[in-house]
Amino acid sequence: MSATPEPSAARRVAVLAGRVGADEKRLFDAFERRNVPYEQVDPRRLWFPSRREGPPWRLALNREIGQVRAVYAARSLAAAGVDVVNSAGATEVCGDKWLTTLALEAAGVPTPRTALGLTPQAALDALDAVGYPAVIKPLVGSWGRLVVELPDRAAAEGVLQYAGALPGPQSHLGYVQERIDKPDRDIRVIVVGGQVVGAVYRVGEALRTNVALGGRALPCPVTPEIEKLSLASAAAVGADIAGVDLVEDRDGRLFVLEVNHRVEFSGFQAALGDRVSVADRVLDHLLERGRP
Incomplete structure (x- = not known):
């Protein structure tokens, strides 16, 4: 070392x-x-x-x-x-959205319809099956970067033509997902050591609600369903500390988008204030893990 x-x-x-x-x-x-x-x-x-x-x-x-x-x-x-x-x-x-999707699907966690095309043309075929509107996301990435909404096939063809010209084989893979018709918010839940620490709404414009991109975090009540899905998601990917991202459709149904292993929690902490300390909950878990 x-x-x-x-x-x-x-x-x-x-x-x-x-x-x-x-x-x-x-x-x-x-x-x-x-x-x-x-x-x-x-x-x-x-x-x-x-x-x-x-x-x-x-x-x-x-x-x-x-x-x-x-x-x-x-x-x-x-x-x-x-x-x-x-x-x-x-x-x-x-760290890999496709591996996360496979793990969540295997655990029976509800997710948006998702597909992986191994070439840009295959991704177009996958989008036809998933349906429009849809989104295309990088396999590895955070903060909502390079996430593009695809209203129709013409938009998809333009994006995938550009992706096909990029260097590196991973850029040519197409991770595509149905666009959930949702309110202007999603839900971030933090799980530590098999327990839900809390939840916040992340409110923003259009597709991206990430606090890192200017979204606002507001307190969200932890319902039994939110708790169940968040714990199941963290367990599915094997994460002791996890940030679980969920969206709700117009009918109130919840879907898990992804699970983050390196949880950023400043916006979460600001929204919940003194009711919870994420850092202390993480430390509590580490101390428990470190006991003989």
Whole structure:
């Protein structure tokens, strides 16, 4: 790894974070306020020998924003005997929208009609089956970036022609999904350790309601159905800490869109205020995981 840890380091919790944002600062504050030793570790500086050595830390909280680094760091640390939250498997599934969809479908969680075309032409055929209006999304991505609404086949042909000219084989895959006719909001639920921490409405214009893109977070009551679907979704992808995104159609039916393994919660926290501390709930779960 980047350096040989001190003997006492194995008693600390490693927080993997190449970028420290508001959420990481909240987590660090919770660690310090509760006198829990931790170490911020930048995965961009980590390297791993193929021969296993002693575990450098007992626990690691994976907050790395780079999907590939997050998966390989989790796998390598787990091989060295470190308990990593979320696991490499959960990080890999949540980081790929198609793998997430397959996991949710296998668990019987309601999702919008979804298909994957392995070429742009196949994606067009898939869209004909899914129906318009639809959306096309990148397999790996967050914050609603590169999500495009497709009102009809002509729009789809233009988008997929552009995608087919991009370098890299992953750009040529078409992850397409029916467009749910919904209010100008979706629902974000945070799950930690098999329990729902809370829920917020994310209100925005048109397709994107992400707080990172200017959406507003407002308190949302946790109904029994929201709780059931959120817990089932987190379990389906194997995530201890999860941000579950749901949408409701005009008839009030709920569908799960995706599950996030690296939960951003500043907007969520601002909406719910002092009623809940996401950082403390995460720390509670880590302490429970770390008990002998």
